Amino acid sequence: MAARAEVVRERPPRGQERVSATGNYAAAYAARDADVDVVAVYPITPQVQIAEKLAEMIANGELDAEMIHVESEHSAMSAVIAAAATGARAFTATSSQGLELMHEMLWIAAGLRQPVVMAVATRALSAPINIWNDYTDVMSARDTGWIIIFSENVQEVYDNVVQAFRIAEHPDVLLPVMVALDGYILSHTVEPMYRIPQDEVLSYAPKRPRGYRPVLDPDRPVTMGVLAAPNWYYEIKRQQAEALRESKKVVREAGREFGKRFGRYYDLLEPFMLDDAEYVMVSMGATASLVKAAVKRLRREGVKVGAVKVRVYRPFPADELAEMLQHAKAVGVLDRAIAFGGPTEGPLFADVAVSLATRGVHVPMVSFVHGLGGRDIFVRDVVEMFRILADYARKGRSATTTIFFGVRE
């Protein structure tokens, strides 16, 4: 099964330039290489450098795009929805409270089936005010109908944004795509990455002829955003749900084709040392790097542990995850977010638990939360989580409440 294949990394990429970049710059480079037509961004920490870099590239002629200066994130999202509705390739970026302020328009983008692409430098939500990393902002947007892709490192930020345009604009999809990058941990970290020549990006994610999808055009008038009464609303929402679920095929195909062309393969999930793993930790984003490091450390001690990285969070790869985890003795989920008042407080855990339970995989499961509001997660913390997970496996039962790892009581 393709989903089990280890991700191929660092095959020498033909014609690609190895550069140093932060995650924020990587997102801006990808938008530029995809030759976006319209950018509307309102700056917010830690996303600011995406806006700065795009403004600079437009000012010095590297990028021929319209920069719309807006007075809020609500307007930024409104502007890119409208731009996409005219057939333009539109891009924006935000974080935290900015994403919350967009919330109403996130639903509109998806409901109107506009292929907007947005980078989200993840950040905790107020109150109390906190500018540091966690995934609670993206989690609170998870039901808005967007495709949501998490990035583990700076290279993935670039690659995911490039893929996002191909996915969003695919005629079988026509949905907005959000690419998450960990605030600071990716947004402000300099790393090596390979940049793809622009002509190759545009051959991979081509700009389609205007009119391949319904667009606002004075010569061929259409109406968008009309009232849908009870006799139609339900069917439209059902279609939207179907479109998002079915987009998995296009997302996978985009990851495979990206690998064929550029040497870095992507799938919905990324298994790590999973083949004979007894205890498996599921995570997302840059947190997955720490989990991999913990797996390597424990493997050196002879403990059979493994990891799964959820790269595509929406649509959630439930079948693929259940298949990957069917032989595990216990499954832990590390959430860098909090879902207040849920059956457990880990939002990713809830998705994993439902996926396994409905597909007949019954193993002890443990929900871990860590790293809220920029609290550092160390590799040794994840090692300790694996030990807790092994304890539950021995007892043969799941944890009924979330373990808030490392919190001061």
Place this chain on the structure above:
Amino acid sequence: MARYEVRFHGRGGQGAVTAAELLAEAAIEEGKYALAFPEYGAERRGAPVLAFTRIDDEPILEREPILEPNVVVVLDPSLTPDIYMRGLRPDGALVVNTKRGVDELRRAIAEAGFSPPRRLAVVDATDIALKALGAPIVNTAMLGALVRAVGVVSLETLVRVVHARFAERSRSLAEANVKAVREAYEATVVG
């Protein structure tokens, strides 16, 4: 080279974050893997700042703060050993912007209750930066001192990366920073 970790201590405005980034860029330029990341607070001029560079021959998974650095670089003469000595490996190196000599620094560290690391390096980077740049922004000078003390990247790679970074703003700024790197490299005393 295996894992190599550097921690920069400065105050807001001295360029500690840029120093960490430039060191990573130089390592990346030499084909290595590197992460450079700041410890972010609400940034303001004058506040103590930390920045980190982690370098390796292999891709780096450990996205966690550096607790036991191989090298500590101190950009601000007013910072004290209790701030910058934490976790520095005994076989590591300490590179300090100071008018003091190596022996005086060694005594100050011992008096503060720490064992001095195997290698100490001192340079009056403030003086060099004031002359080269007309401002006490010591980050590039301290990178010159770092390369002199431990040679984690080559001087010429560092010069190329520093030039490229500041040439985006102006050629004269790029040349002034290269001058700061080279002068600090020459002036650094290693003991």
